[in-house]
Amino acid sequence: MRAGNLGAAGLKRRLRARDPMWAYDRLPAPLRRWLSEAALPWSPASAARAFARALREEGGEAAALARLDRIERATLARAALTPPSSADAPSPPPGRSPSAARPNPAQGRI
Numbered sequence: 690m691r692a693g694n695l696g697a698a699g700l701k702r703r704l705r706a707r708d709p710m711w712a713y714d715r716l717p718a719p720l721r722r723w724l725s726e727a728a729l730p731w732s733p734a735s736a737a738r739a740f741a742r743a744l745r746e747e748g749g750e751a752a753a754l755a756r757l758d759r760i761e762r763a764t765l766a767r768a769a770l771t772p773p774s775s776a777d778a779p780s781p782p783p784g785r786s787p788s789a790a791r792p793n794p795a796q797g798r799i
Contacts, residue, residue: 709733716740723754729761 712733713721720740724731731739739760743753 712737719750719754723757727757727761729764731761 709732713724716724716733716737717740720736724733724736736757739757740753743756744750747753747756
């Protein structure tokens with residue numbers, strides 16, 4: 690499966706029941722602009738929820754978008770602390786087994 694812009698962040702992938710472009714096209718223009726530059730692949734529904742809540746609590750469009758930036762940075766920081774799954778682990782060079790790639794603690798002892 691292609692990771693796309695999820696990279697090695699270890700974020701969950703979800704299937705969507707609706708066409709995401711349909712939902713994206715109905716978002717407010719400032720939110721669509723913000724999403725076009727976002728580091729994470731936000732779903733239109735979660736972006737709309739976060740934006741609406743931020744508008745309610747922050748009181749302005751610029752403050753709401755700044756809050757979305759903070760939410761995204763926190764998510765990226767949390768993902769960086771999550772150990773990568775075995776699917777994201779680098780594979781050993783060709784011709785070497787995974788056990789050969791690990792150092793043997795018994796070697797080098799007298």
